[in-house]
Amino acid sequence: MAFTDRLHNRGSVSTGFNIDNSTLIDFTRNDYLTRTHSDGNRTTGTISIWIKRGRLGQLGFIWELGDADSLNGRLFARFQTDDKLRIATGTSTLLETNRLFRDVGAWYHIVLTVDTGNSTAGDRVRLYVNGERETSFGTTNNVNQNENLGIGNGRTVMGRSQIDNAHSFDGYMTEFNYMDGTAYAADQFGEFNDEGEWIPL
Numbered sequence: 001m002a003f004t005d006r007l008h009n010r011g012s013v014s015t016g017f018n019i020d021n022s023t024l025i026d027f028t029r030n031d032y033l034t035r036t037h038s039d040g041n042r043t044t045g046t047i048s049i050w051i052k053r054g055r056l057g058q059l060g061f062i063w064e065l066g067d068a069d070s071l072n073g074r075l076f077a078r079f080q081t082d083d084k085l086r087i088a089t090g091t092s093t094l095l096e097t098n099r100l101f102r103d104v105g106a107w108y109h110i111v112l113t114v115d116t117g118n119s120t121a122g123d124r125v126r127l128y129v130n131g132e133r134e135t136s137f138g139t140t141n142n143v144n145q146n147e148n149l150g151i152g153n154g155r156t157v158m159g160r161s162q163i164d165n166a167h168s169f170d171g172y173m174t175e176f177n178y179m180d181g182t183a184y185a186a187d188q189f190g191e192f193n194d195e196g197e198w199i200p201l
Contacts, residue, residue, distance in 0.1 A: 027168035032160035040152030040180035054171035066150025075150035096139040115183035128186035
């Protein structure tokens with residue numbers, strides 16, 4: 001599914017290239033986008049989004065899938081107050097980067113690939129940033145093989161946690177895609193141009 005249900009096309013700020021149809025999420029107004037949908041695959045899926053941060057040092061949800069604060073009912077991506085990126089369920093941090101995301105002038109392309117049926121534990125949840133697989137984490141917790149997660153669980157939210165009713169993102173978002181039942185790498189959504197910049201396909 002790809003959606004920008006409201007606040008569509010309020011502008012984009014250029015950093016060497018433009019990404020069309022971006023949406024400004026303003027944390028002071030508690031902006032967010034949400035869609036309720038039929039349940040889908042609970043073990044396999046891919047989330048892809050382009051973001052540009054507007055404020056640092058703030059807890060802010062990029063997206064949240066699912067509708068229950070539990071291991072199987074929720075999966076989210078958010079920035080921590082130290083500007084690290086956390087991927088977590090309702091009960092466990094799966095990945096937290098060592099990398100700091102502090103460039104407010106740059107677009108970041110974030111892809112999370114979920115494939116809990118994978119026989120390699122470290123490949124069941126994979127994070128890509130700007131086309132490269134992220135491998136340096138301060139926290140890593142592998143999910144059990146064939147574990148159900150919050151994907152395909154009836155609701156998708158961009159820019160805020162509806163479960164916590166708090167922690168709005170601040171900045172621009174665009175090109176959100178959720179691929180139900182398919183585990184894609186980042187190259188399904190972007191490519192390097194002649195200048196070596198990672199851009200949308």
